[in-house]
Amino acid sequence: MLFTDTIYALSSGSLPAGVAVIRMSGPATADAVMHLCGSVPPARVATLRTIRTRNGDALDSGLVIYFPGPASFTGEDCCELHVHGGRAVVNAVLDELAAHGLRHAEAGEFSRRAFQNGKMDLVEVEGLADLIAAETEMQRRLAVEQSGGGQSALYAGWARRLTHARAMIEAELDFADEDDVPGSISASIWADVEKLRVEIDAHIAKAGLAELIRDGLKIVIAGEPNAGKSSLLNALARRDIAIVTEIAGTTRDVLSVDLSLAGFSVKLFDTAGLRETEEVVEREGIRRAREVIAHADLVLLLSEKPGGFQVHEALPEDVAVIRVATKIDRPDVKWARRDADIFLSTITGEGIAALLRALQAHLPDLAGKTSLSMPSRKRHVDCLRQASAALERGLAADGLEIRAEQLRIASDALGRITGRVDVENLLDVIFSEFCIGK
Numbered sequence: 001m002l003f004t005d006t007i008y009a010l011s012s013g014s015l016p017a018g019v020a021v022i023r024m025s026g027p028a029t030a031d032a033v034m035h036l037c038g039s040v041p042p043a044r045v046a047t048l049r050t051i052r053t054r055n056g057d058a059l060d061s062g063l064v065i066y067f068p069g070p071a072s073f074t075g076e077d078c079c080e081l082h083v084h085g086g087r088a089v090v091n092a093v094l095d096e097l098a099a100h101g102l103r104h105a106e107a108g109e110f111s112r113r114a115f116q117n118g119k120m121d122l123v124e125v126e127g128l129a130d131l132i133a134a135e136t137e138m139q140r141r142l143a144v145e146q147s148g149g150g151q152s153a154l155y156a157g158w159a160r161r162l163t164h165a166r167a168m169i170e171a172e173l174d175f176a177d178e179d180d181v182p183g184s185i186s187a188s189i190w191a192d193v194e195k196l197r198v199e200i201d202a203h204i205a206k207a208g209l210a211e212l213i214r215d216g217l218k219i220v221i222a223g224e225p226n227a228g229k230s231s232l233l234n235a236l237a238r239r240d241i242a243i244v245t246e247i248a249g250t251t252r253d254v255l256s257v258d259l260s261l262a263g264f265s266v267k268l269f270d271t272a273g274l275r276e277t278e279e280v281v282e283r284e285g286i287r288r289a290r291e292v293i294a295h296a297d298l299v300l301l302l303s304e305k306p307g308g309f310q311v312h313e314a315l316p317e318d319v320a321v322i323r324v325a326t327k328i329d330r331p332d333v334k335w336a337r338r339d340a341d342i343f344l345s346t347i348t349g350e351g352i353a354a355l356l357r358a359l360q361a362h363l364p365d366l367a368g369k370t371s372l373s374m375p376s377r378k379r380h381v382d383c384l385r386q387a388s389a390a391l392e393r394g395l396a397a398d399g400l401e402i403r404a405e406q407l408r409i410a411s412d413a414l415g416r417i418t419g420r421v422d423v424e425n426l427l428d429v430i431f432s433e434f435c436i437g438k
């Protein structure tokens with residue numbers, strides 16, 4: 001696809017800042033640089049230049065880096081202007097670019113051009129969006145895997161094996177009447193297709209882990225009113241988020257904070273105490289509490305006294321529960337070891353470290369793993385499932401033609417992940433996730 005207009009945008013963060021990076025891409029880039037800087041600097045060399053208006057007035061001076069296409073991020077002629085990050089400076093430079101007939105970029109437009117010029121495939125584009133959005137170490141590692149081409153290479157390798165299999169089947173169909181070709185080829189081909197299906201299924205099975213990395217572990221604090229739930233949320237968040245009083249039924253809304261734990265993102269929810277009540281607002285709070293408990297990965301069930309964990313019947317069967325004894329600083333309550341899993345006081349801080357260790361035990365240990373190769377999005381999982389199902393149908397079918405057709409369907413499904421086939425309608429969705437200037 002050919003783009004005729006040249007785009008520009010501020011690619012660095014919010015102003016004011018020490019340095020701001022303005023990026024341009026398109027056929028008129030060199031011309032615009034020529035006008036602004038007097039000449040086009042040598043390719044890919046950071047060069048100090050004075051940037052001037054059409055009247056010759058100096059706007060600013062800064063580093064100018066010219067990347068002639070196709071060896072650039074977008075594949076087109078590109079340029080970066082590293083100017084001082086003042087609002088007036090940046091606005092003046094952007095105005096000047098507009099005056100030269102350049103157009104302000106839309107969100108994700110640079111990456112879209114890179115995709116359409118074959119510089120990146122869809123998995124890499126999505127990985128780049130994730131890398132920019134990454135807030136935890138694991139999110140960063142997952143995004144690097146996707147954006148760096150490692151994941152794409154895996155899918156491309158699978159697609160190549162399918163192409164090979166199809167070619168062999170074609171050969172077998174063509175030479176069906178010659179005795180020495182068939183049979184032997186076919187057997188090894190189908191063994192590999194079966195192996196491929198197992199590999200794809202194993203890969204799909206890791207999607208849950210990717211979801212955990214992207215969306216975070218959902219931990220819900222539940223228990224009777226006054227058990228110390230809001231106090232624990234505040235203690236773990238290290239700030240006063242929830243209102244804490246001695247009045248039972250203080251918390252009515254579900255509150256949440258995002259924490260980072262061992263490189264993972266954790267979403268911690270505080271809920272209304274679970275009890276029978278006639279009070280309308282509190283009842284709604286309890287209904288909402290049950291709703292978030294139903295979607296929890298882990299529930300911290302709190303109680304200020306032994307035997308206070310009876311609300312357990314309100315929890316879903318399959319959810320992991322840690323029983324937390326609270327307010328252990330109080331001399332009037334006696335706890336035995338078997339009464340709870342963790343014993344803590346938010347006033348003295350005792351037991352908080354033990355709780356954090358228990359939470360970490362619920363997170364997968366990825367420390368030794370060098371690669372996080374897994375499908376990071378539902379879109380990938382959908383395509384992988386389609387591929388796996390087609391392979392299964394192919395393996396079960398009689399007749400080489402039908403089998404070959406199923407392999408083609410599987411191959412197309414894999415191709416859709418990286419964007420080699422039929423993806424036009426997907427593009428808007430993917431690129432709209434980007435910020436402007438990327």
Ligand SMILES: Nc1nc2c(ncn2[C@@H]2O[C@H](COP(=O)(O)OP(=O)(O)O)[C@@H](O)[C@H]2O)c(=O)[nH]1
Nearest residue numbers: 226227228229230231244245246327345346347
């Ligand atoms: N002694 C003591 N009191 C606590 C502790 N944690 C919470 N409280 C008190 O218990 C009461 C209820 O706490 P809150 O966090 O609002 O409980 P929630 O209703 O479960 O959210 C408040 O008066 C808190 O000050 C603790 O570790 N030790």
Ligand SMILES: [Mg+2]
Nearest residue numbers: 229230250251
């Ligand atoms: Mg509360």
